[in-house]
Amino acid sequence: MAARLEALRDLWELDQPTIGGWCAIPSAISAELLGVAGFDWVVIDAQHGLVGFEDLAVMLPALSNAGVPALVRVPWNEPSAIMKALDAGAQGVIVPMVNSPEDARLATEACRFPPRGNRSWGPVRPSLYDQEYAPATANRNVICAVMVETVDAVASVDDILAVPGIDAVFVGPSDLAISAGFLPSADPTEPVHLELIETVLKACKARGIVAGIACGNAGLVRRWRDEGFRMLAVPSDMSLLSDAAAQLLRDIG
Amino acid sequence: MAARLEALRDLWELDQPTIGGWCAIPSAISAELLGVAGFDWVVIDAQHGLVGFEDLAVMLPALSNAGVPALVRVPWNEPSAIMKALDAGAQGVIVPMVNSPEDARLATEACRFPPRGNRSWGPVRPSLYDQEYAPATANRNVICAVMVETVDAVASVDDILAVPGIDAVFVGPSDLAISAGFLPSADPTEPVHLELIETVLKACKARGIVAGIACGNAGLVRRWRDEGFRMLAVPSDMSLLSDAAAQLLRDIG
Amino acid sequence: MAARLEALRDLWELDQPTIGGWCAIPSAISAELLGVAGFDWVVIDAQHGLVGFEDLAVMLPALSNAGVPALVRVPWNEPSAIMKALDAGAQGVIVPMVNSPEDARLATEACRFPPRGNRSWGPVRPSLYDQEYAPATANRNVICAVMVETVDAVASVDDILAVPGIDAVFVGPSDLAISAGFLPSADPTEPVHLELIETVLKACKARGIVAGIACGNAGLVRRWRDEGFRMLAVPSDMSLLSDAAAQLLRDIG
Amino acid sequence: MAARLEALRDLWELDQPTIGGWCAIPSAISAELLGVAGFDWVVIDAQHGLVGFEDLAVMLPALSNAGVPALVRVPWNEPSAIMKALDAGAQGVIVPMVNSPEDARLATEACRFPPRGNRSWGPVRPSLYDQEYAPATANRNVICAVMVETVDAVASVDDILAVPGIDAVFVGPSDLAISAGFLPSADPTEPVHLELIETVLKACKARGIVAGIACGNAGLVRRWRDEGFRMLAVPSDMSLLSDAAAQLLRDIG
Amino acid sequence: MAARLEALRDLWELDQPTIGGWCAIPSAISAELLGVAGFDWVVIDAQHGLVGFEDLAVMLPALSNAGVPALVRVPWNEPSAIMKALDAGAQGVIVPMVNSPEDARLATEACRFPPRGNRSWGPVRPSLYDQEYAPATANRNVICAVMVETVDAVASVDDILAVPGIDAVFVGPSDLAISAGFLPSADPTEPVHLELIETVLKACKARGIVAGIACGNAGLVRRWRDEGFRMLAVPSDMSLLSDAAAQLLRDIG
Amino acid sequence: MAARLEALRDLWELDQPTIGGWCAIPSAISAELLGVAGFDWVVIDAQHGLVGFEDLAVMLPALSNAGVPALVRVPWNEPSAIMKALDAGAQGVIVPMVNSPEDARLATEACRFPPRGNRSWGPVRPSLYDQEYAPATANRNVICAVMVETVDAVASVDDILAVPGIDAVFVGPSDLAISAGFLPSADPTEPVHLELIETVLKACKARGIVAGIACGNAGLVRRWRDEGFRMLAVPSDMSLLSDAAAQLLRDIG
Numbered sequence A, B, C, D, E, F: 001m002a003a004r005l006e007a008l009r010d011l012w013e014l015d016q017p018t019i020g021g022w023c024a025i026p027s028a029i030s031a032e033l034l035g036v037a038g039f040d041w042v043v044i045d046a047q048h049g050l051v052g053f054e055d056l057a058v059m060l061p062a063l064s065n066a067g068v069p070a071l072v073r074v075p076w077n078e079p080s081a082i083m084k085a086l087d088a089g090a091q092g093v094i095v096p097m098v099n100s101p102e103d104a105r106l107a108t109e110a111c112r113f114p115p116r117g118n119r120s121w122g123p124v125r126p127s128l129y130d131q132e133y134a135p136a137t138a139n140r141n142v143i144c145a146v147m148v149e150t151v152d153a154v155a156s157v158d159d160i161l162a163v164p165g166i167d168a169v170f171v172g173p174s175d176l177a178i179s180a181g182f183l184p185s186a187d188p189t190e191p192v193h194l195e196l197i198e199t200v201l202k203a204c205k206a207r208g209i210v211a212g213i214a215c216g217n218a219g220l221v222r223r224w225r226d227e228g229f230r231m232l233a234v235p236s237d238m239s240l241l242s243d244a245a246a247q248l249l250r251d252i253g
C-alpha cells in the first residue's frame, strides 16, 4: 500500500493528473473490483453512497488488498466521521460542503494530530502495518481534500485555501450548479457555472494545491485534465453499472 | 410508491387523518410486515429504535415494496443523518428535539436543496425510480416533520412554525411530559401536559400545518384524531409484540 | 441460564406443560423481547424464519441474557446446521422433517458427542460459561427435538421414537396437513388430521417422550395442553405482530 | 409483482424470449439498480456470487420493489437452500449441477409442496402479499430451473426433462466446457461444446420446456435467442462493472 | 445485571479500584469472552475501535449476558451517539475529548433526562428488564465518564469537574501526551506528562469523583491503582491478541 | 498474495514446518491482525468458529491484504461450503470429519475442476487478481486438507491417503480423543491417543503428504514439529484472547 500511496503524492508533486474510482455500493467485493481496475485512487462515498461505518470498515481492507489508495468521502464535516474513517485505514478523506475557512479548519484539524489539529490517537488499522506509526508520519501521509461546491465557498476560496493542511480541493459540480441556481449537471455548460469552476481551479493553481473534480464521463475527465485538474473522479459504480446494463439491453435489441 | 405518497399529501390537504406504523426493530422483514398492515405511512425510528444506517438502508426498500410512504426518525437534528436518510429513499424525516426556530431552520434546510436549503445532491435511491428527479421535485415531495417535545419548544411554537418548509409538527408526549416535570406517559392526563399538547395543536391549525402525535393506544389515536391531529403514530413494533405476547400468555392461562 | 434450562427439564420430568415463543424475525432485540416475555423456552426459527447463521449467532446471546432456554429450529436435518447452532450456544435444536428412523438417527447423532453420536468438539460459546464443559455434560444437556410432520413419519413414529437420544417430538400441523392432502391449518379440524396428531401423542406418551406441537392460537395451546402435549409453541413474532397491527387498526376504526 | 411474474410465464407460454440480469454483488442497492434496468427477470447468484442468506434476504425485497421477478441460483442442489430462498420471496430458483433424473427430482420436489414434492410449509415473505397463499398456488407459481452443465447431464437430458415439475433448463456453458475438456468460455466455438448446447436446446424444444443459457455478451444473447433459447442471462453485475471501468479508463486514455 | 452494576457503584463508593476490559473488535463473541474474563466492567470502544452502531447493538446483550456492566466509549461528544448507546443498553458512556466545562455539560446533559439534562425518552433495551424504568432511576444509574486528555482540558479540570453529573474522569494518556508535545505512550515517563496526569487525579480526589485511566500493561494498572485511580482500563482485545500471538510465535521459536 | 502462497507450498516441498493462526471470531479486523502477526498461514474456522458466509467473505480480503495464505475450515464435508469458500478467495480448505475414502473423494473433488473433480466454475474473487485464472492453475493451487479425527478414520488412513488430490491431512486431537473414549484434550497423554496420532503421521510420511495438527500451546507446536508435522495450528484467537485476559488479571493481582 505504502508504495501506491507514495505514488499518488509523487504524481501530484510532479503535477501529474490522477484518476479515481467511486464506490457508492456498500460491498467489499465491488470495492475490490474497482480497486483492481486501474485507478490511481478510489473513493468510498459515505455521503451519498449507501455506505455506513460497518460497510466502510470491510471495504477498506478490500481496497488495500487491491493495492490502491482509498479515500473516504465522509457524510458531513464532522470530526467523528473523519477520525473513524482514518482509524479504519482510509489514506485520506474528502470532506463535503466546506464553505468557509472555519469549515476548512474543522476538516483539516480533524485529520491531523496535535499540534496541527485535534485528531485523537487510536490508529487501529494503520498501525497494524506500521508499528512505527506516529503522529508526525500520520500528519504527513493523511490526505485531506475539502469540497468547494457552493457559490459561497467559491467566493471564499482564497481564504479557504489559506487554511493550512489542505491537500486538495474537490469540486462538486452538481451541488455547485444547484447553489448557483442551475440544475445539477454532469456536464457543466452554463457560463456562470463554468466560471465558478475555473475560479476554484485558478485559486488552487496559485497556491500549488491539487484541484479535483467529479466528472460525469470520460470526455469530461479529459477536458478537466487538460485544464489542470489533477484529481479526476469518474462516475460511481452505480452509474457505471446502470449505464452498462442500459447499453447492453440496447445492444441486444 | 408515488401514488401512495401523493395519497398521503392529498389526505393531509383534505384535512384527513392518517395513521402511521412504527419500526423500532432493525429488520427488513418486520418493516415489510408493518408496511403491508394497512398504515398510511410507516416510520423507521433511528432515534430510539435500535436502527443504524445499514439497517435503514435495507428497511427502506422493504417498505417501498409494501407500497407505503416511509419516514425516518433521525437520531438527532443533524444534516448528515437527514440527508443520508433521504438519499436512501425515505419520503421524509421526523426530526427530534426541535426546540427553537434555529433548530427548525437547521432541520428544514437539511431537507431541501438550494435555494430553499442546503441539502447536498446525490439522491441515489430516489433517482433509480425517477430519472427526472430534480431539486424542485424533491423539495416539493420530501416531508419534513419536526418534533415539538419540550416546554421550551412549546413556548416558541409560533416562531418555530413560522420557519418555512415545515410540513408537520410531531408531538412527543413522553419527552414533553418529562420536560414539564411529569413521568413519561403514553396517556397524558396532567392538565399542564394536556395544555402543552393543545397549544401545539392550535398553533398548527392556525398555520395550516399538519399536527402529529405519538399515541400509546387505539383510544388515544381516536381521541387525538377527534381533536384534529392528522398524523397519528401507533406504538412501535416492539410495544405491539410485547403486549401481544403478554396477552397471549394471559389467554393461555 | 443453567437454572432456567434445568427448570425446563425439571418441568418436563414432572410432566408439566411448557410454553415456547417463536422468533422468525432476524433480530437480537426482538428475540430478547420474546425472551423476557415469560415463555419457558424460545425457538429461533432458522428454517422458515428469515434467519441465517450470522443472525442466530447474535440472537442467542440476547436470549441467554433474557434468561430463557433457546432452541434453534435448523433449516434442515443437516449435521452442519445442528452442530453450528449448538456451538453458538443453543440449548437444543428442533430438527424438521424427520420421516424415518434413519432421519432420526442422523439428527440425534449430530446432537451428541461420541460414543452417542458424531458431534464434533468445539463448543465455543457454551464453554465460555462452563470451563468444565465436557462431552458427557453436553450429551446430557442438549435437547434434541425431532419434527414428525408427514404421513410417512407418523406411520413410522414408533420406530422413530425407538431411536435413542430423542428428547421430544414436535408436531408440525401445517406440513402434516398438506402431506395428508389438506390445506395447511393452524386449527386442525379434519378427523384424519387430528387422528395423525393423536397417534404421535400416544406414541410419545407410551415411551415417556415429551410431545410438542405448534399452536395457532391460545385456545389451541390450552386444548393440546389438556391432551397431554408438554412443549407448546405459540405463533411466531411475525404472526403476533401482524395480528396486533391488524387488531389495532380495527380498534382505531 | 404478480403482474410481472405472470408476464414472465406469459412470455414463455407465447414462446417469447426473456432477458435476465445477474447479481453477484451482495447488496440490496445494486440488486435494485439491476431490477429497474429493464430486464424481464433478475437472478441473485448465491452459488458463485458472494451472496449468503442474510444478503439475499434483503436483496429480494429490493428486487420486488423494482417490480421484477427474482430468481435465486442456490449454492447447490440442497433442499434447505431451495426452500429458504422461496420462503424469503424468490419467485423461483436455478439449481446448479443437475446431472441425473435423481438430481432433478431432488430439485423439483424441494420447490413444491406435497403431493408434488416435499417443500415444507412456511412461506413467510410471499404470504405477506397473498393472504390466500396456498400450496396449490405456490406449486403453480414457483419456477424451478435446473442447470444442465456437464457432459453426463447432457447424456441424460431426456431423462432429466421427463421429471415432472421442471419449468426451464438453464445451460451453464463454462462448466459444460470444462466437463467436455475445454477451457471455460463465454463464447463457445468448439464444435463439441456447441453440439452439447444444441442437444439440450433440442431436448427442451421437444418437450416444450423453456431453454435458458448464460450469455457472455450481447451478441451471444442475440445468437441464442435466434436459436430458440427463451431464458437469456447477461453477464453479472461484477462483469458489467469491471468491463465498464476498463472501457472508461481506455476512453480517458 | 443490576447486581453487578450496583456492585460497581458500591466498589467506587467504597473507594475500591476496578479493572475494565476493552473491546475494539466489532464482534459479540469477543465481547462476551471479555465479559466473562473477570473484569469489573467492559468498554465497547466506538471511538477508535472498529465498532459502529449495529455492532454495539449486538455486543451489548452479549456483555449483559456475561453479567458485567458495559460502557460505550462514544465516537465523539455528540448527543445522538450518547443517547443511542444508552437506549441500546449501555450502563454508561465514556465521552472523549471533554476539554472545557461546556463540553462537560454537553456530555452530562446527554446522559440525563430533564431536569438534569436533555436525554430523550425511549430506553428501548433497559426497559425490557425494568418495567418501572423511569427518568429518575435512569439518571441515578447511568454512568457518565468524561475524558480529560488534552493540556487544555487539564488546565480547566477544576471547572470541568464542577459540572454536575460527572461520575468519573477518564484520562487518555496517549492523547494527553500528543497534546503536550510528546509521542503517544502506553507508559508515561515524561515528567510533564506525569504531572498532567497527577493534576487530574488530584482534582478528582478533591471532589470525590472517580479517576480513571487507560493502562498499557499490568504494571501500569498496579501503579495507577496505588496512586488512587479507581477505574483502570487494560489494553484492548486487539492489543492483547496481538501481543499473545507475538509471544506465542516467540515461544515456538 | 501469490508469492506468499507459493512460499507455503515451497516450504512444504522442502519439508519445512509451517505455523498457522486460527480465526474463530467473525471479524475482518481480528483476522487482519492475525494475518500480520507472522504466521505462515491463517485458518478461518467456519466449523466451530462463529463464522458464517457473510463473515468469511469480508475476512478473506483482510487476510489477503495482510499477505498471508488463508484457508477456510468449512462447517462440514459439503460441496457448497467448499466451493463458496474457494470462490470467495480462500487459498484452500480444511475439511472436517473425513472418515473414509468416500469422504475424502467428496472433499477433494469439490476442490478441483473437471477432470480432477466437480468444482463448478465461477472463481469470482480469485479471478480479480488473475485474469488468466484457469481450471488447471486453480487445480494446482488450491490446497485441500482433510481432517482425520476419528478412530474409524485412522483405521482407514491409508485408503484415505490413496485418494488423489489430498495436499495435507490435519489431525483434530480433541475429536480423535473423544472418538477413542477419552476427554477432549489439548495435550494428548493417553498412549492410545498418541498412537492414533502417530499412525496418521507415519501414513502421511509414507506418502509424502503434509501432516498437520491442532496444537494446544507452544510446547505442543515444538513437539509435533520435531515429530515431523509440517502444518501446525496454534490455538484460536478466542483462546489466545481468553488466556491473555486471564494472565493479565493475574499479573495485576
Ligand SMILES: [Mg+2]
Pocket: A096, A147, A149, A172, A175, B120, B121
Ligand atoms: Mg456534493
Ligand SMILES: [Mg+2]
Pocket: B096, B147, B149, B172, B175, E120, E121
Ligand atoms: Mg422524543
Ligand SMILES: [Mg+2]
Pocket: C096, C147, C149, C172, C175, D120, D121
Ligand atoms: Mg414444518
Ligand SMILES: [Mg+2]
Pocket: D096, D149, D172, D175, F120, F121
Ligand atoms: Mg455452473
Ligand SMILES: [Mg+2]
Pocket: A120, A121, E096, E147, E149, E172, E175
Ligand atoms: Mg483519546
Ligand SMILES: [Mg+2]
Pocket: C120, C121, F096, F147, F149, F172, F175
Ligand atoms: Mg474436529
